Amino acid sequence: MPIVASDADSYIEASRSSRSEWRLSSKDQLYVKKIRNGTVIDHIEPGHALDVLHILDINGKRGEVVSAVMNVESKRYVRKDIVKIDDRELNPQEVDKIALIAPKATINIVREYEVTSKKRVQLPQTIKGIIRCNNPSCVVNACEPVTSEFKVEVLEPLRIRCHYCGRIMGKDDVLKQF
Amino acid sequence: MPIVASDADSYIEASRSSRSEWRLSSKDQLYVKKIRNGTVIDHIEPGHALDVLHILDINGKRGEVVSAVMNVESKRYVRKDIVKIDDRELNPQEVDKIALIAPKATINIVREYEVTSKKRVQLPQTIKGIIRCNNPSCVVNACEPVTSEFKVEVLEPLRIRCHYCGRIMGKDDVLKQF
Numbered sequence: 226m227p228i229v230a231s232d233a234d235s236y237i238e239a240s241r242s243s244r245s246e247w248r249l250s251s252k253d254q255l256y257v258k259k260i261r262n263g264t265v266i267d268h269i270e271p272g273h274a275l276d277v278l279h280i281l282d283i284n285g286k287r288g289e290v291v292s293a294v295m296n297v298e299s300k301r302y303v304r305k306d307i308v309k310i311d312d313r314e315l316n317p318q319e320v321d322k323i324a325l326i327a328p329k330a331t332i333n334i335v336r337e338y339e340v341t342s343k344k345r346v347q348l349p350q351t352i353k354g355i356i357r358c359n360n361p362s363c364v365v366n367a368c369e370p371v372t373s374e375f376k377v378e379v380l381e382p383l384r385i386r387c388h389y390c391g392r393i394m395g396k397d398d399v400l401k402q403f
Numbered sequence: 404m405p406i407v408a409s410d411a412d413s414y415i416e417a418s419r420s421s422r423s424e425w426r427l428s429s430k431d432q433l434y435v436k437k438i439r440n441g442t443v444i445d446h447i448e449p450g451h452a453l454d455v456l457h458i459l460d461i462n463g464k465r466g467e468v469v470s471a472v473m474n475v476e477s478k479r480y481v482r483k484d485i486v487k488i489d490d491r492e493l494n495p496q497e498v499d500k501i502a503l504i505a506p507k508a509t510i511n512i513v514r515e516y517e518v519t520s521k522k523r524v525q526l527p528q529t530i531k532g533i534i535r536c537n538n539p540s541c542v543v544n545a546c547e548p549v550t551s552e553f554k555v556e557v558l559e560p561l562r563i564r565c566h567y568c569g570r571i572m573g574k575d576d577v578l579k580q581f
Contacts, residue, residue: 271466275463285484292471295469296468
């Protein structure tokens with residue numbers, strides 16, 4: 226399939242020309258997409274766009290204006306997914322969750338058709354409170370008020386170690402919790 | 404949000420201009436999307452794009468090139484979702500399943516940048532073998548080889564009646580099975 230994906234800049238550029246979100250350019254007969262305010266998550270690992278939506282608790286049922294593309298070609302990474310969310314900016318915990326499954330993702334914030342921030346996600350060396358240890362005997366799974374804590378040993382493929390019991394977890398284990 | 408969604412024709416027109424799937428139009432700085440071969444499912448009830456992907460067993464993990472937009476404005480129905488799938492055409496059973504949750508959807512088949520077929524889904528009066536009766540005592544849930552069968556009593560909101568036990572089911576009951 227002759228598919229050529231734009232890079233993040235191209236995607237964002239879409240926000241700069243007019244106020245129409247979806248329209249037909251009569252001259253070129255093209256389908257055009259823009260964003261006024263919101264977030265574009267680019268360079269998501271191919272096949273993980275729906276996981277990102279799940280992390281952000283987006284299912285479309287609350288009227289969220291969202292688009293997702295999967296497995297389009299990428300100049301930088303061969304293939305990628307992109308998620309665009311209107312009228313929403315992400316909090317640090319949401320960004321950390323995305324970093325766990327898509328460590329190369331970039332978060333672009335658009336306000337009034339301008340990109341006001343563009344950052345690659347960055348997983349902290351220690352992850353606290355976001356995911357549970359999957360060892361049922363681990364102290365964080367007892368009734369005690371202990372906050373989960375993992376050390377990131379390897380980013381890709383993800384390998385994190387529970388601070389309390391030493392259990393090693395990977396991306397599949399993390400995805401099961403989202 | 405000033406979002407204007409194209410209608411089905413506009414979406415399809417995108418397929419007619421060039422071979423690039425995602426590209427930047429330098430003059431207008433627009434993000435452009437096209438399809439060479441595949442299916443565009445338009446006029447999906449708003450908020451049901453992910454259900455359609457689920458029905459079609461699409462999660463992006465097998466490299467499927469797919470896009471989904473949710474809750475964009477529609478000239479015809481105020482809001483709608485759209486799903487575009489490259490290199491895939493749907494079978495009749497898949498179309499019937501989509502009709503159950505999105506009775507106004509239109510299925511557009513694109514081949515070599517041309518729309519070769521454009522049809523509104525149409526739920527048959529009798530639905531056989533697609534969904535199970537949710538009455539645990541119904542004969543179709545016993546071990547006997549009985550094919551489930553429902554009569555469609557109302558399309559919107561969906562109301563179907565089991566041929567065997569008379570159990571009434573609605574869209575939420577159906578969605579739980581997909």
